[in-house]
Amino acid sequence: METYHFIGIKGTGMSALAQILSDSGMPVQGSDIEKQIFTQEALENKDIKILPFTEDNIKEGLIIIAGNAFQDDHEEIKKAKELGLPFYRYHEFLGEWIGHYTSIAVTGAHGKTSTTGLLAHVLDKSSAISYLIGDGTGKGQENSEYFVFEACEYRRHFLAYKPDYAIMTNIDFDHPDYFKDIDDVFESFQQMANNVKKGIIACGDDEYLQAIQAKVPVLYYGLNDSNDFHAKNVRIDEYGTHFNVFVRNNFYDTFHINSFGDHNILNALAVITICHYEGFSASQIKEIVSFQGVKRRFTEKKIRDQILIDDYAHHPKEVEVTIEAARKKYPDKEIVVIFQPHTYSRTKTFMNEFSKALAQADAIYLCDIFGSARESQTDLTISDLQALISDSKLLNFENIEMLASHNDSVLVFMGAGDIQKYQKAYEKLI
Structure with missing residues (x-):
């Protein structure tokens, strides 16, 4: 049997796909940089060989x-092409692989990973499934009925997929190094909608998703009464969020999630809608309450009298909802944000939006911009963002002890780069 070799196996999607193929009985190996990355632990646990990059x-x-x-x-x-080996890009291979299953693609500017994880969790409790989550988690089963996977819009990669169903969480302008504007993003989602074979589950509270044209049924979910599936009577307590779900204005059932914030209610509604459509019972769907979350999405730990949260938020909208969730969960605590912008192009494009979103916190610390290999350095620096946010401070390894002055507070470390290194340094310090 031929071996699958992954070039860049520590990437989140690549790591998950490698695990799926390994679980399905295929020989798998891969190569990557030697720096420790959080995705490799799962690969090592499955005895998947990780090699340093070399043409050998x-x-x-x-x-x-x-x-x-x-x-x-x-x-x-280059070497693979010289030898004429079978060659796929990640999205091309995934596009072929999903044909073996009832496939559910989860896409959107925000909330993809959390929604994919939540849907996989619920379906996994009731049927044989395979799934690929953008936090580097993957699972394969040869007898799977469903395949749940995260589908990213960047560079229109999701157009390689022709899924049975698509969940669309929202449309927003991001990836300014590729997309020209919001209309360009909308057009890519419209093209994605044309690829869907059975049905689309879309957030009807999103004005852009309301405008999507489709050849298949579209079920809308949201907090507004006009949606096919909508949530009402939202109640928050120390254990999470409770809400009633109505299907076309008829009461369906009451659900409980152990997370906070409207964005998490919407993610849950997306899962409730697709599961209801596929014939799962309310009691099966109620497994949403036992979901423990995905990696790097509001991941919490308590050290002394502080709560430390690690979150992937890297767009102004994500920063806003993460701060909102922290406020709702810890209404009596000071919310301190430590933010590392991701890519110069995104920082430049959304400078004002970032300043407004971050200003919702009680204290703000800014780390140097995490540049991407796919863009050139500019003269933009973190000081340009700091100038727009009064009372914000610049944070580095030399002055990280400043964070210890926030007694009985919530420290939210946010970013899609290597923000974890600041959290690790602080944990080591205290």
Whole structure:
């Protein structure tokens, strides 16, 4: 049997896909940089070999799956093409693989990973499924009926998929290094909608999703009464959020999630809608309450009298809802945000929006911008953002002890780069 070789196996999607193929009985190996990345623990637990990058890894008898972060001039990709090995980009391979199942793609500017994780959790309790989550988690089963996967709009990669169903959480302008404007983003989602074979589950509270044209049924969910599935009578307590769900204005059932914030209610509604449509019972769907979350999405730990939260938020809207969730869960505590912007292009495009979103916190610390390999350095610095946020401070490893002055508070470390290094340094300090 030929071995699948993943070029860039520590990428979140790549790691998850490698686990799925391994679980399905395929020989799998991969290569990547030698720096420790949080995704590799799951690969190591499944005895998937991780090699340092070198063209010597590429030999006859391999099927190559290359991560989208690596260009055609990468040494391993060049060697694979010289040898004429079967070669796929990540999204191309996934596009073929999902054909074996009833596939459910989860897409949207925000909330993809959390919604994919929640849906996979609920379905996994009641049927044989495979899933690919954007936090690097993947599971494969040969007898799977469903395949749940995260589908990213960046560079229109999600157009490689022709899923049975698509959940669309929202449409927002992001990835300004690729998309021109919100209309360009909308057009990509419209193209995605045209690829869906059975049905679309879309957030009807989103004005752009309201405008999507589709050849398949569209079920809308949201907090507004006009949606096919909507939530009412929201109640918050120390255990999470409770709400009633109405289907076309008829009471369906009461649900409980152990998370906070309207965005988490919407994620749950997306899952309730698709599961109801596929014939699952309310009692099966109520497993949403036992979901413990995905990696790097409001991941909490308590140290002394502080709560430390790690979150992937890297767009102004995500920053806003993460702060809102922290407020709702800890209404009596000071909310302190430590934010590392991700990419110069995103920081420049959303400078004012970031300043307004971050200003919702009680105290704000800013870390240097995390640049991407796919963009060139600019003269923009973190000081440009700091100038727009009164009372914000710049944080580095030399002055990180400042965070200890916030007694009985919530520290939210936010960003899509390597913000965890600041949290680790602070934990080590205290």
